[in-house]
Amino acid sequence: MGLIDKRLAEIGIVLPKPAQPVATYVPWVKTGNLVYISGQGAVKDGKIEYIGKVGDTLSLEDAIASARLTGINIISHLRDACGGDLDRVKRVVKLLGLVNCTPTFGDHPKVINGASDLMVEVFGDKGRHARSAVGAPSLPFGLSVEVEAIVEIE
Amino acid sequence: MGLIDKRLAEIGIVLPKPAQPVATYVPWVKTGNLVYISGQGAVKDGKIEYIGKVGDTLSLEDAIASARLTGINIISHLRDACGGDLDRVKRVVKLLGLVNCTPTFGDHPKVINGASDLMVEVFGDKGRHARSAVGAPSLPFGLSVEVEAIVEIE
Amino acid sequence: MGLIDKRLAEIGIVLPKPAQPVATYVPWVKTGNLVYISGQGAVKDGKIEYIGKVGDTLSLEDAIASARLTGINIISHLRDACGGDLDRVKRVVKLLGLVNCTPTFGDHPKVINGASDLMVEVFGDKGRHARSAVGAPSLPFGLSVEVEAIVEIE
Numbered sequence: 001m002g003l004i005d006k007r008l009a010e011i012g013i014v015l016p017k018p019a020q021p022v023a024t025y026v027p028w029v030k031t032g033n034l035v036y037i038s039g040q041g042a043v044k045d046g047k048i049e050y051i052g053k054v055g056d057t058l059s060l061e062d063a064i065a066s067a068r069l070t071g072i073n074i075i076s077h078l079r080d081a082c083g084g085d086l087d088r089v090k091r092v093v094k095l096l097g098l099v100n101c102t103p104t105f106g107d108h109p110k111v112i113n114g115a116s117d118l119m120v121e122v123f124g125d126k127g128r129h130a131r132s133a134v135g136a137p138s139l140p141f142g143l144s145v146e147v148e149a150i151v152e153i154e
Numbered sequence: 155m156g157l158i159d160k161r162l163a164e165i166g167i168v169l170p171k172p173a174q175p176v177a178t179y180v181p182w183v184k185t186g187n188l189v190y191i192s193g194q195g196a197v198k199d200g201k202i203e204y205i206g207k208v209g210d211t212l213s214l215e216d217a218i219a220s221a222r223l224t225g226i227n228i229i230s231h232l233r234d235a236c237g238g239d240l241d242r243v244k245r246v247v248k249l250l251g252l253v254n255c256t257p258t259f260g261d262h263p264k265v266i267n268g269a270s271d272l273m274v275e276v277f278g279d280k281g282r283h284a285r286s287a288v289g290a291p292s293l294p295f296g297l298s299v300e301v302e303a304i305v306e307i308e
Numbered sequence: 309m310g311l312i313d314k315r316l317a318e319i320g321i322v323l324p325k326p327a328q329p330v331a332t333y334v335p336w337v338k339t340g341n342l343v344y345i346s347g348q349g350a351v352k353d354g355k356i357e358y359i360g361k362v363g364d365t366l367s368l369e370d371a372i373a374s375a376r377l378t379g380i381n382i383i384s385h386l387r388d389a390c391g392g393d394l395d396r397v398k399r400v401v402k403l404l405g406l407v408n409c410t411p412t413f414g415d416h417p418k419v420i421n422g423a424s425d426l427m428v429e430v431f432g433d434k435g436r437h438a439r440s441a442v443g444a445p446s447l448p449f450g451l452s453v454e455v456e457a458i459v460e461i462e
Contacts, residue, residue, distance in 0.1 A: 032340070033339070033340070034339065091337060091339060093337050093339050093344055094337065094344045094346075095333070096404075096456075101445065101446055102445070102446065103361065103445045103446050104446060105445075105446045106446065106447075106448060106449050106450050107448070108446075108447065108448045109330050109331045109448050110331070112331070113331045113332055116331055116332045116333050117332050120332050128332075128333065128334045128337075129333055129334065129337055130333065130334060130335070130336055130337045130344040130345060130346040130456075131329075131331075131333040131346050131347065132346060132347030132404070132406075132454060132456045133331075133347065133448060134347065134406050134444050134447055134448075134454055135408075135444045135445045135446040135447060136444070136445065137411075137445040150344070152339045
């Protein structure tokens with residue numbers, strides 16, 4: 001059991017089996033030392049959680065929880081990309097987080113913090129990343145949050 | 155004639171002369187083995203095709219065709235970045251696809267499949283990429299789809 | 309005083325002290341020779357300038373100025389990533405520019421040119437980058453423009 005696996009257990013996170021994409025792409029691609037992880041959402045046991053538009057049909061709290069669950073799914077794919085050993089993660093390089101929200105919403109950073117905080121909680125300083133948090137008028141299947149990631153591994 | 159050129163001919167795709175950007179940027183930049191290709195749209199013979207908003211003024215079928223034509227323009231720039239030899243493509247690493255759509259639209263993956271399927275059709279397993287598909291309230295000049303790409307070449 | 313510092317002085321740009329993120333992420337991450345800079349906005353002296361939605365409450369001219377100020381903040385973080393020496397910049401690789409705008413807006417390229425033109429003004433041919441310019445229904449705190457960057461340094 002690796003250090004990151006222990007950390008996940010400590011904070012009570014059980015990584016799901018990585019979900020397969022709904023189209024002709026793949027969950028991640030490794031090039032050099034960088035892993036590019038496809039845009040993820042708050043899917044749990046094959047079902048989308050926290051569907052809705054922030055500022056309209058979904059609360060800020062639920063949106064943050066949506067981003068956290070999205071982050072868990074990112075880590076699930078990342079573990080797969082690491083051949084099962086998350087201790088190979090050298091640095092979470094960048095997240096791009098999109099929030100399904102209204103034209104007057106302004107708290108995108110708070111929402112995407114649900115994923116960002118998780119990265120630091122799990123990977124410590126290696127989890128500190130560059131980031132953009134922006135709005136989208138709609139996301140696939142009504143997802144409230146979509147996050148893609150670039151991670152450097154050893 | 156390279157293997158990929160033969161494949162393009164087989165599936166009836168004639169790559170256009172790469173279009174020049176409408177601003178002070180360039181169509182692609184190569185750094186290390188990675189080529190970053192600027193956001194493309196469904197432009198043909200200097201004219202934008204499939205203008206409109208999916209879920210409102212444009213059908214799903216036209217949006218998929220828009221994404222496919224956008225993918226052809228990406229490959230056109232990629233060929234230029236490869237010095238004309240598309241056999242140098244090692245892996246399509248990542249696509250980011252934006253769909254000009256309404257706040258209630260949810261089929262972004264189906265739309266962007268127009269570009270993703272093309273990559274696999276042309277490059278086979280080397281065309282399998284990480285991807286995000288998201289919504290945008292509007293895109294330049296009324297484009298229905300915009301896709302940017304990162305490709306590893308030899 | 310480096311060449312780029314001289315160039316900045318010539319065109320009258322004083323780089324601000326890099327602003328700290330409003331969340332649990334960092335302004336930039338370096339991996340290999342690439343610096344990933346977090347999404348920036350038109351912040352000056354800790355205050356957001358040019359708040360609003362282009363095509364509605366903000367003019368095109370103000371949006372372009374917003375993108376230029378955003379570009380200055382990107383260069384400010386980039387200088388930090390270069391250990392203070394902007395002459396280490398080898399190539400601005402890519403910008404992703406998001407415009408807070410209405411569903412009928414179409415001049416995203418003109419807006420993001422505010423940042424793109426600045427890169428070429430400051431870094432010359434090394435400032436020529438790949439780029440995507442797209443719309444967003446809303447951005448953090450009412451920002452009119454958000455731009456993230458990837459830069460190759462020596």
